[in-house]
Amino acid sequence: MNYTEVLKMGFSLNWSARDCSSCERSNAKELRDGGFGTVYYGILRDGREVAVKRLYEHNCKRVEQFMNEVDILTRLRHPNLVSLYGCISRTCRELLLVYEYIPNGTVADHLHGDLAKPGALPFPTRMKIAVETGSALAYLHTSDIIHRDVKTNNILLDNNFLVKVADFGLSRLFPTDVTHVSTAPQGTPGYVDPEYHECYQLTEKSDVFSFGVVLIELISSMPAVDITRHRHEINLSNMAMNKIQNHMLHELVDPSLGFESDCTVKNMITDVAELAFQCLQYDKEMRPSMVVVLEALKDIQHKDYIKDKEEINISADDVVLLKNDPVPLSPDSALNWNISTSSTSNGSC
Incomplete structure (x- = not known):
């Protein structure tokens, strides 16, 4: 279903697709509130559960992001990317996107959010999340697409902890005949490639840097930005680089993972930290590609330590x-x- 079609399937929320302004008055279940819109829970008439993203403002910038997400998601098929079911037509005063519903929250929720519990996310599960997220990003890059907003809040989990990477509003189709695209820095603090922020040059290595932060979150259970930490450690990437360089990885790792008690876990985490260290290099040319990162993660996952x-x-x-x-x-x-x-x-x- 493309942008010009009405979502004929319909969805049974407490507000009508024909009168989108009633969203504000509805008691529809709100799933999350992001930088570009609120996501609601809904049910299609055929019984499928869906997530409905309602963009905040109907202006040129929001329309561009809306169209961008529709354009990208309609051309992609990957088991670790969220599926787009449809969208609202031009006649509606609101911009609504209808996705498959992923019921188990985000990776951020499970690491340091409302669903975080000590020991509830063991390291093998975290490795699985890293590999599946890496697989989705490697697929995007081979499809000439840069996500631009890779973060644990955009990595959804189903009840079996299967990864679904979401939120493509900032994504960019990358021309095949250039090495980079010049664009104003966008993204989430703590995840933005520092070289991109300085030079305004977007490449796939910008996603690699953000994924490096995700890897550090997976081994530390810490958020990417925390203003309560020491001023030199507010950004998790800075803290991680310092700890790894000074052989203090044990101070970074979540104690509940068994780093000090399980040799296999210790060596796997050490290898993941070394890989993250490569991803977080300031110079983008020093970072590996997502394809190389994915293969390294698979090697770590299956290595007989x-x-x-x-x-x-x-x-x-x-x-x-x-x-x-x-x-x-x-x-x-x-x-x-x-x-x-x-x-x-x-x-x-």
């Missing part, structure tokens, strides 16, 4: 024996040991 730990322990025992041996190590033996330790260091505690 226990096997790696056994290998490093065997190598360490051999070193003890060699130290007790009066015969000195040959240069080749020493080289082999250095290669062995460097390739398996992530598998040890």
Whole structure:
């Protein structure tokens, strides 16, 4: 259904699609309130549950964002992107978008919001969220689309914690014959690529930076911005870079994840933190692509850390024996040991 068609399916809210101004007087269930509009819960006449986004103001800027979201979502199909069912016609005084309803809140809700509970979101689930979000963003980038507002509030979860990335009002179709697009900085504080904010040059690496912040949120359970923190740590990205650089990752990680008690979790979190560190580089050229980030996350998710730990322990025992041996190590033996330790260091505690 395109912009010029009336949403013939209809939806049973306490306000009518024919009189959109009654939204303000309705008792419709409000799901969330964002920077560009309020999202309500509804039910289509065929019984499907939906989320209805009502944009705040019917002005040129809002119409542009409305059309942008419709244009992008109608051309995309991915299991980790929210589906657009339809939209209201030009004859309506309001701008309404009708999406599939995702019932389990946002990642932000579960990390540091109303649904946050210690231990309720174990690290394997967080890894799954990271991989599925990365998959959605990699798909967008291969489709020449930049999301521009990647954040945990825009990552929805169903009852099985399946990810649905949402909110494409700021997204930009990226021309295939240029390296960047110059545009005024937009996005959410704490997630905005600092180089983009400085140079006004939008690239897919801007999404990579924002995703790096999401990864840090997943391992820390902290919000991207918190004015109650020390002034140098108000932005989570700044705090994370400092902690990782100074080998203080344990001060950043959510204690409920088992970082200090579970070697596998500790090594997985360390690898995720190192990947996030790459994503958060100031120079966009130093950041990996989303495709590379996704592959790295999948490797971390499926890596056998226990096997790696056994290998490093065997190598360490051999070193003890060699130290007790009066015969000195040959240069080749020493080289082999250095290669062995460097390739398996992530598998040890």
